[in-house]
Structures are given as C-alpha cells and as structure tokens.
Amino acid sequence: KFWLKGSGSEFVARSQASKPCVASALRIPRDMSIQFQSQNFQHILRMCNTNVDGRQKVMYALTAIKGIGRRFSNIICKKCDIDLDKRAGELTTDEINKVVAVISNPLQFKIPAWMLNRQRDIKDGKTSQKYANFLDQSLREDLERMKRVRLHRGLRHYWGIRVRGQHTKTTGRHRAHAK
Numbered sequence: 001k002f003w004l005k006g007s008g009s010e011f012v013a014r015s016q017a018s019k020p021c022v023a024s025a026l027r028i029p030r031d032m033s034i035q036f037q038s039q040n041f042q043h044i045l046r047m048c049n050t051n052v053d054g055r056q057k058v059m060y061a062l063t064a065i066k067g068i069g070r071r072f073s074n075i076i077c078k079k080c081d082i083d084l085d086k087r088a089g090e091l092t093t094d095e096i097n098k099v100v101a102v103i104s105n106p107l108q109f110k111i112p113a114w115m116l117n118r119q120r121d122i123k124d125g126k127t128s129q130k131y132a133n134f135l136d137q138s139l140r141e142d143l144e145r146m147k148r149v150r151l152h153r154g155l156r157h158y159w160g161i162r163v164r165g166q167h168t169k170t171t172g173r174h175r176a177h178a179k
Contacts, residue, residue, distance in 0.1 A: 041089045047100060048132045054089025061088035067117060067131035068103065076102050079109045103131060 045052040050065045062073035077084055080098045082091070091099075102109050106116060106129050113119060116129045118138065122145070130138050146154025156163045162172065 041087075042091075043089055045088055045091070045096065047096060048103060050132055052088055054087060056088055057084065058082055058086050058088045058091065059084055062099070065103070065131055067129065067135040072115060072129070075111055075115065079111065103129065 041054065043054045045054055045061075047062075048065050052061050052064050054061070059070065059073045059077050062068050062076060063070055068076075074084075076099055079102050080095060082095055082099070102111075107113065107127065113127045116127055117135075118130045119127045121128065121138075122142075143154065143157055147158050148154070153163055162168050166172075
C-alpha cells in the first residue's frame with residue numbers, strides 16, 4: 001500500500017515500510033478539486049425557510065426551494081445580475097436579499113405572468129409565485145375547498161383513489177392509504 005506525503009504539487013509516495021519510492025514524477029493537478037477562494041464562503045444558506053447548498057451553482061441551488069424550478073431560478077439570476085457560474089455560498093448578503101425580493105415579488109421585476117405558478121388565484125384573482133410553506137398552504141387550501149364544495153376531484157381525493165382519470169379497474173388494488 002502507498003500513501004501520499006508532501007505539500008503543494010510535489011508529492012512523494014512512500015510504502016508502508018517507509019522506503020521512498022520513485023514517484024517524484026507523480027503530479028496531482030490543483031484544478032481537479034473545487035477551490036473556494038472566498039473568505040466568507042457559506043456552505044449552507046438559509047433562504048425562504050429552506051436550507052440551500054452553498055457548494056452548488058446559484059441557479060441549481062435555488063431549485064432546493066420548493067416551488068422554484070430551473071427556468072424560474074435562471075430568470076431570477078438574470079434579474080439579479082448574478083453570474084451563473086458563481087457558487088451559492090459566494091453570494092453576498094445584498095445579493096441574497098435581492099434574490100429573496102425577486103422571488104417574493106416577481107411581477108415587479110418584469111417576470112412574465114405565464115412563468116408564475118399561481119395564476120388568477122381563486123380567492124383574490126391575482127397572479128403570484130408561491131414557494132416553500134406558502135405553496136404547501138395553498139395546495140392544502142385548494143384540496144380542502146374541493147372537498148368542501150364536493151367537486152368530483154375533491155371527492156376522489158377524499159376517497160383516496162386516482163384523481164387524474166387513470167384506469168382503476170385492474171391497477172392499484174393493493175395500495176395502502178397514506179393517511
């Protein structure tokens with residue numbers, strides 16, 4: 001067995017008998033691992049009640065927030081003038097606050113209404129982007145409303161059977177109920 005010993009780009013391989021081997025030609029490039037030069041790098045960010053991985057690129061790190069996909073996070077980065085090659089842990093507090101502001105009020109930053117996930121809400125008729133806890137809450141309220149009004153879809157949710165028009169004659173016989 002061999003292990004590497006040394007500093008910088010010059011490593012010396014030694015055997016277990018601690019005899020130096022001829023491995024001075026062994027060079028490990030420095031660009032193989034991710035180097036974080038920033039002093040204030042954060043490995044985990046807290047945004048919109050969600051833990052965001054700081055090691056990922058910003059666009060993909062934002063998709064950890066429920067209700068934000070790749071396309072929406074891409075347009076968020078463009079509206080905030082954030083480099084797409086930047087890691088999420090390298091963001092400054094100003095950039096994080098700007099991202100949260102765009103997520104909260106996308107229409108004010110001229111993001112088109114067809115990109116938002118809550119169009120013409122049943123309560124207030126407004127178009128908005130729901131994310132994190134607000135998305136869960138609105139879905140729960142929608143299901144409760146469908147059950148209360150006794151829509152066909154709400155009844156099928158209540159009965160715990162398939163909702164979206166799937167065949168049920170022969171499939172799904174042994175499915176255990178989630179609740």
